[in-house]
Amino acid sequence: MSTSTRWKKRPEGSTWGDFGPDDQLGRLNLLTPEKVKQGVAEVKEGLAFGLSLPLDYPGGAKLNPRRKPPDLRPTDLSGDPFMNMPLRRFDKRNTDVVCDDQVNITLQYSTQWDTFAHVGSWFDADGDGEPEKVYYNGFRAHEDVLGPGDLKLASCGCGEGGSYALKLGVETFAVKAIQGRGVLVNLHAHIGNTRERVGYEQLMRILDADKVAVEKGDMLLFYTGFADVILSMNKGPDMKVLNNACATLDGRDEKLLQWVTDSGVAALIADNYAVEAYPARDTEGDAERAALPLHEHCLFKLGVPLGELWFLTDLATWLRAHNRSRFLLTAPPLRLPGAVGSPVTAVATV
Template identity: 30%
Template structure:
C-alpha cells in the first residue's frame, strides 16, 4: 500500500465497513433534518438494453418467464382462473447500471482494505469486505452540480475535477455523502457512441480532498468516479487511481452511474440520501436505487 494517510486499523483490525462506521445513530438522526419538503427523487438510471453502459460489459437481460401470451396460447390458469406474470433479470454488477462498489472491488498488492488478505476473494465471492457488509446507507448528502456551476450541459470529456471546484460549491463533513454531477449521462441521450470513453471525472487530488473530510461515500453519475481515457481506462498513475485512494486506502464506498438530471431543477444544496445494496453474499458490487429525499 502507498504510504499516505489511510483508514487501515482506524475502526479496528476486523473492520469491513470503512467510513460507513461514521454513520452513528446520532448522525443518521441529524441527517433526517435535511429533508424539508418530503419529495422523493430516484437517482437510479433505468435498467435495460438502451440504458447507459460501458463497452465490454454485458447488457442487462430482462425476459418474461410467463406472461399473458402463454395463457392465450393455452397455458392452464392456476387454481380458480388465476393468471400471473413473472420475469427474470440478469445484470452485471459493474458498468451496466447504477451500482455500489464493495471494498473488495479493487486493491493493490496482496491486501484488501484494512489489511484483509486478498486471497479471501474467491471464485464464489469475497469472504472479506463484500457488499453484504454494507447494510443500509442513510446520510446527509451534499450536491456538487458542476455543470450548472460552470453554466454548461455537461463537463468536457477530458475534464478532471479539482478540489478547488468542489470547495467553491460547498464544504462537506464527516459522515456525509458527496453526490457529484458531471452531466455525462446526457451524452448517452445525444450520442450513445460517445458515452463510454473518454469521460470526465474526479482528479486524484479531489478524491484525497474528500477523504480528508471523512465522507461516508462518494456517488457520481459517471462510470468510474475518476475520468476515463479514449481506451476506457483510468488515466492516472496506479497510486492515484480513485478506487485505490477511496475504496482501498480509506474504506470509502463508491456509487457509480447515478441519474442526477432530476436534481438539476430543484438544485438542493443538501438532502437526505438513502441507499441499500442487495444482501449479496461476497459480492463485489450491487445494483442500487439511491433516493434523494428533499
C-alpha cells in the first residue's frame, strides 16, 4: 500500500494505494498485456457480438427521472438545419448533399460504464473523526470532482452550473482502452425472468453447475434477461413489470461482497439497471449504510468499474450452445474529459 497525501486511513478492505498513491484505474490495472493475450486466446471462431442497446432505450425517463433519452437534431448554419443540405447553395458547381447532426445525451441513460467518480462515500479519510465526501483512492468532492459553484470549474472552461471530474473522469478508462478476457454467467438460464436477489451461495451453485471459472483480472458479466424485457417494451417501459423482472445481485450480502474482493475481478457488468438490486434490502436499526452497497464496495473501495444495461442476449445464447463462458471483451468508453460515466459500444469476440 502506497501512502497518500490525500488520506491517512483507507476504508477497511479497500485497494486504496495498492496501485500507487495517485492511481485512477483501480483493478483495471489488472488488464495487463498477459490478460489481453488470455482474452485473445479465447477467439476461436472470429465471431463478434455487439453488446450495446440502442442508445434511445429504455425509452422515456421512468427508469430514472434524471436521465433523459437522446435529443438528436441537425447542426445549423445561419439558422438553417444542415440536413440534406445541397452544397451547390455555396457554389453552383458543387454536387454534394450533406447531413450533419448533434446530440444532447445523458451519459448513463443506456448501455454504460460507471466510473469511480460516479459513487463515493462519507468517510473519515483524514482520521480526525469527521467524515468527508471522498471517492476512490481518497480523491475529494469539490476539489477533484467538481459540481455547480465549485471555484475550480472556471479553470476547466465550465460555467457555474457545470461539472467536471478533474480526477477519476471516464477519459482515464478510455486511455486504458479496456480490453481483456470476459467471463459470462448466465443467471437467466437458472432463474428465468423471475425477480430474485442473487447472493453468494446461489452464485457459487450456478458457477459450479455451469463450470464457470473466474480468475484474477477477468471482467465478469451477468446475463439476466432484463435488457430483453426492456427491448420488448419498445421504448415504453412498464415499471410494474421491470421492478419485478429478472435476477440481480444482492448488494447487502457481505459474503458476496467479500467474494468480489477475493476473486480479483477487474469489472462487473450486467444487462440490468444497476448490477445490484435497487433499492437494496432494508437494514434494521439506525446504523449508517450505503443505499447502493455493491456500488460503494466496487467503485469507492475496490476500484472495480460497473457496466449497466448491456445487451448480452446473443452472446449468452451462443456461449451456452457451445458450452463456453469466456471470450475477448473490448469495451472502451468515450474519451470525454471530466465525465463521470459514458455510453459504451462493447464487442465480444469468440
